[in-house]
Amino acid sequence: MKKASLKKFLICTLLVVGGNSFSVDFNQPLPGELDSSSSPYENDNDRSEEEDKNSIPDIFGSTPQQYTDEELKNAVMSSQDKEWLKTATDEDSILRDPSPNSYVEYKTEDLLKNTYQQSDSQIGFTYIYDTYDYSDSTGTFESTFQNDDSEADSIQAGYLTFNYRSYFQRNIVSTFFQGNLGVSFNSGKGKFGGGSISRTTFNLWLFPIDLNLGAKLNFGKKVSITAQGGPVIAPIWQNRDDREQGDDDKDIRQVGYGYNASASIDFSIYNIFPSFGMDLKKFSDVSEMSISLMAKTMDISGFKREDFSVSGVSFGIGFNFEYL
Structure with missing residues (x-):
């Protein structure tokens, strides 16, 4: 009886060991063992x-x-x-x-191409040397502000104009609206009928406001020609230093009107001197800078208190800036 039990035990042991070896060789899971094909840690590189x-x-x-x-x-x-x-x-x-x-590697010129005519607006300022004709019925302006006598202390400072331009479209021919706000200062001592100089100093301020339409013709990227024109409104302010504040003739203010037109040749500093353009871009948002040589004509009259008018042609220089 003991021999039979021992024999059965040995047979069972051999079957268990053999089955385990068989399962491992054929990659079969044993009862209670995870399937290696479903394990995230098995056969990762197989x-x-x-x-x-x-x-x-x-x-x-x-x-x-x-x-x-x-x-x-x-x-x-x-x-x-x-x-x-x-x-x-x-x-x-x-x-x-x-x-x-x-x-x-990029050339400086290639980098500047990306900013050419990309802005839809422009700001700038212009100085116009005053060679306009000033007319009045008594010749007071000429004798006071255009007197060559050193004792008259005559000054004609010219016109400093600030402008803003908004482009309708940009191409070989670009069209735009431009507003100009100018200021002119004149000063001098009065002159009596006998030719003697008065001790009274007169000051005359003129503030022309232009509302213009214009066009710009581009000859490549370096040079262009611009023409513009439109109505002008011109407030003036005249005062004298021999009257007390509040006197009726201490200050004279009135408004005239007329028209203006101008033409300019423009040189693109950015494209003529690319290195300067890149240096300017390093510390500003300026995408274009140009210099303009300008000729401007205007005709202003219609002042209420005096027979006074401004007409003729003057020349100046302007600096223009575009921003992105």
């Missing part, structure tokens, strides 16, 4: 050679044309990705040039 052939490596920084049609056909990826790789170019790659030792 992909088949066929699967590796059909997989596309990371394309970031790569050229899409590195992969043949056959590779794309058998690749394990979505149809959208395959379609993108068929039509993509080098520029679609995240890194167009993966070489760490390569660099792209």
Whole structure:
């Protein structure tokens, strides 16, 4: 009886050991053991050679044309990705040039091209040397503000004008609206009928306001011609120093009106001197700077209290700035 029990025990032991070996050899799970195919820790690097052939490596920084049609056909990826790789170019790659030792070189002129005519507005200022004709019925303006006698202390400071331009469109021919606000100062001592100089000093301020339409013709990027014109409103203020504040003739204020027109030749400093343009861009938002040589005509009259008018042509220089 003991021999039979021992024999049965040995047979059972052999069956258990043999079954375990059989399961391990054929990758079969034992009762209570996880299936290795479902384990995230098993067979991580056991992909088949066929699967590796059909997989596309990371394309970031790569050229899409590195992969043949056959590779794309058998690749394990979505149809959208395959379609993108068929039509993509080098520029679609995240890194167009993966070489760490390569660099792209740009000329200064090429960098400035990106800002040419990109702004839709312009600001600037102009100084106009005063050679206009001032007429009045008594000749007071000429004898007071245009007197060559050193004792008259005559001053004609010219016109300083600030302008704002808004472009309707920009091309070879650009059209725009421009508003100009100017100021002119004249000073001198009065002159009596006998020719003697008065001790009274007269000051005359003129504030012309232009509302113009214009066009700009570009001859390349360096030179252009601009013409503009429109109505002008001109307030004036005259005062004298021999009257007390509050006297009726201490200050005289009135408004005239008329028209103005101007033409200029403009030189783009940015494109004539590219290095200067790049230096200016380093510490400002200026995208264009130009210098204008200008001729301007205006005719102003209609003042209520005096028979006074301004007409003629004067010349000046302007500085213009565009911002992005």
